[in-house]
Amino acid sequence: xxxxxxxxxxxxxxxxxxxxxxxLLYNDIIAPPRGDGPFLVVDSAGLLAGPFNALLxxxxxxxxxxxxGTALRFAGTLDPRTRELxxxxxxxxxxxxxxxxxxxxxAATIGITPSELxxxxxxxxxxxxxxxxxxxxxxxxxxxxxxxxxxxTHARAQRQHGxxxxxxxxxxxxxxxxxxxxxxxxxxxxxxxAREATS
Numbered sequence: 759x760x761x762x763x764x765x766x767x768x769x770x771x772x773x774x775x776x777x778x779x780x781x782l783l784y785n786d787i788i789a790p791p792r793g794d795g796p797f798l799v800v801d802s803a804g805l806l807a808g809p810f811n812a813l814l815x816x817x818x819x820x821x822x823x824x825x826x827g828t829a830l831r832f833a834g835t836l837d838p839r840t841r842e843l844x845x846x847x848x849x850x851x852x853x854x855x856x857x858x859x860x861x862x863x864x865a866a867t868i869g870i871t872p873s874e875l876x877x878x879x880x881x882x883x884x885x886x887x888x889x890x891x892x893x894x895x896x897x898x899x900x901x902x903x904x905x906x907x908x909x910x911t912h913a914r915a916q917r918q919h920g921x922x923x924x925x926x927x928x929x930x931x932x933x934x935x936x937x938x939x940x941x942x943x944x945x946x947x948x949x950x951x952a953r954e955a956t957s
Contacts, residue, residue, distance in 0.1 A: 761798045763807035766946035770805040771814045779817035787813070787824055791832055796867050797860035798949045807949050808856040809940045823936065830930050836923060838868045840894050843887065844927060845934050846870075846878045847895055851902050852938035859948035890918040894927055901931050 763770055776784055787793065787810050788800045798807045806814065813820030834841065842865040849857035862875050874884035883895045897915040900907040915924055940946065 760802060761807075761949040761951045762803070763798065763801045763805040763811065764947050764950055765805075765811050765944070766941075767944040768812055768815065768946070770811055773804045776814065777817075780814045783814060783817045783821050783824060786821065792828060796863040798952070801949070808860065808946060809937045812940045812944055812946065823933075826929075826933055827937075830926070830933055834926050834930070836894075836919075836926055836930070837890075839870060840891050840927075841930065842868060842870055843874075843878065843884075843891055844894055844898050844930055846875060847881070847898055848902065848931060848934040848938065850879045850881055852935070852942065854938045854941045855948040856941055856946055857934065857938060859952055893918045894923075897924065897927060898931055901928065902935070 771780065773781065773784060784806065787806060793799050799810060800806055805811065810824075813823055831841070836844075842861055845861040846858065846865055849861055858879075865875060866872075871886070874886055877884040881899075883892050887895065893911075893915040896911050897907060900911045912924075915927070919927065
């Protein structure tokens with residue numbers, strides 16, 4: 759069964775009805791490397807899935823948001839496992855079906871196992887996580903659940919990731935919280951026809 763975009767509370771905007779600013783953003787979103795990844799960004803009818811359709815409603819800001827996401831996913835310095843463990847934990851924390859659908863698939867392509875995803879879906883670090891991964895996940899839990907990072911959690915994560923790494927982790931959290939907000943506010947689900955995500 760093929761996958762199809764769903765807009766939730768927002769009508770899906772077809773390419774033929776887009777204004778020039780929307781079309782520019784649309785073309786950026788569907789281009790590689792994002793557009794040809796392991797999850798649905800644009801369906802066979804040319805409709806954008808997940809938060810990407812929402813970005814079209816505010817194309818100037820949407821371009822900045824999209825550019826940040828591209829930089830974090832494809833030009834960041836975090837190792838891919840740490841990045842995807844963090845993103846999947848955020849998706850699980852916020853209960854965002856599309857975010858989980860998308861990033862559990864990215865995670866699988868870099869060797870994160872079904873059992874590791876199951877742990878993240880329960881909001882805990884996988885037993886197989888390295889100390890670097892555990893320190894990053896603890897830092898994220900402090901940010902998201904506690905809304906404060908105590909000195910010990912900060913020091914542990916800084917030893918593993920340095921100042922630069924912690925800034926990037928924090929920006930990663932903020933970006934995926936932003937997307938989670940769009941997905942929640944507009945009740946945007948995973949694509950119809952999507953395979954059951956590992957959870």
